[in-house]
Amino acid sequence: MTYPYGPLPDLYPEQEALFASAAATYARYRPGLPDAAVRLLADVLRGRPSPVLLDLGTGTGQVPLALLSAGAALTHIEAVDVSRQMLHQASQALHPFLGDCTLTLAHAAADAYEPLATLPGEPDSGPDLITCCRSFHWMNGRAVLEMADRVATPGAAVAIMGDGSLWTHEAGWTRALREMIQQYLGSERRAGARSSYAEPRRSYEEDLADSPFSDVTEHLFPVTRTWMPEEVLGYLRTTSFAAEKLFAERHRAFEDEALALLRAHAVDGALVEEATFRVLLARRPGGAR
Template sequence: MTYPYGQLPDLYPEQEALFASAAATYARYRPGLPDAAVRLLADVLRGQPSQVLLDLGTGTGQVPLALLSAGADLTHIEAVDVSRQMLHQASQALHPLLGHCTLTLAHAAADEYEPLATLPGEPDSGPDLITCCRSYHWMNGQAVLAMADRVATPGAAVAIMGDGSLWSHDADWTRALRELIQHYLGSERRAGARSSYAEPRRSYEQDLADSAFNDVTEHLFPVTRIWAPQEVLGYLRTTSFAGAGLFAERHQAFEDEALALLHAHTVDGSLVEEATFRVLLARRVGGAR
């Protein structure tokens, strides 16, 4: 069962435009969650009578897709994103796996979101797990955590997750690639067509410490990814720092040069990324574990 989109049209045109053209490419080229991180999230939900997930900045639905694929007994998913195209991709990916689980797709910014519906027959239901995967840096974190406190069940957990990007990864091939991007787009890291990336003024840990979810544990999962050069180009098209629209008519020239650069750095046709996937798992003090 799927509830209708909760559409709030034209409230975030710049954010929506940033991701709209890349939605299908995002689903194909963005890395998923490590298995160990998925098991951690599934353990959080295990034992909850309803197992409700609220995924903020869901993108193509990677978090609920990973949990459903791992056999989590979810009864309801609320997937929130500013991009209708991303939500469409999430819907296509999740529908074959839903079974008895219901799904709400909410077109909204995470910090402005309010639940669209409670579970059928359960007026006091709320999420047992609230996740932000590679998305929290786009949000008003303090507002998101205040909303989470309003809607979550008493024993709920918040998981803020991510692993950086190929821009921030430190390897010979990523440094060379970053320099090539800067040659085309300037030295500052771009964050879409109209702005440059700015580091958050507050750390995620500071936001959590000032919220109701201030009982925090950190979980680190080493990840080795093997990329083919063409896969790196596909990934770059999904990013805010090297999306196709930033290059305009020079995008093909950039990709030709980037492909040659990447092939020059391959070993047996592959490029290796050694990353760390970090999960900040936060609960209210005294919340169930």
């Protein structure tokens, strides 16, 4: 079952525009979650009577899809994103796996999200797990964690997770690729058409330490990914630092040059990324509400 969804207040139009055009490409080229990280999240839900997931910045629904595919017995999923197109992709991906699990798609910025009213006959309970995968840096962290405290059940956990990007990854081929992007777009890392990327003023750990979810454990999962050069180009189209529209009429020239560079760095046709997927799992101290 899927509840209807509509716009909620205080959306960020520039964020919606940033991700809207990349939704289908995102679903195809963005890496998923490591199996070990999925097991960690599933363990958080184990033993909960009617597990509910709230996934903020859901994108194409990677987190709920991974949990459902791993057999997590979710009874309800709230998937929140600023992009309608991303939510459409998430809906298509999740529907075949829902079974008796219900799904709410909420078109909202994470810090402006408020739970929708439950339908008659549906359980009225908050989330047992709140996840932000590769998305927390786009959010007002303090406001998101205040919202999480309002809606989460006693004993709930917040998981902030990610593994950087090919911009931040340090390898010979990624450094060369980053330098090529900078030759086309300037030395600063772009964050869409109108701005440059700014590092968060506070670390995720600092945000969590000042929040009700101050009991934090860090979990690190090594990941080895193998990319074909064409897959890297697909991935770049989904990013805020190398999206097609940033290059305008020079995008074709950039992709031709980037493809030649990537093929020159490839070994047996492939490029290797050694990454670390990090999960900050946070709870209220002592399970307090």
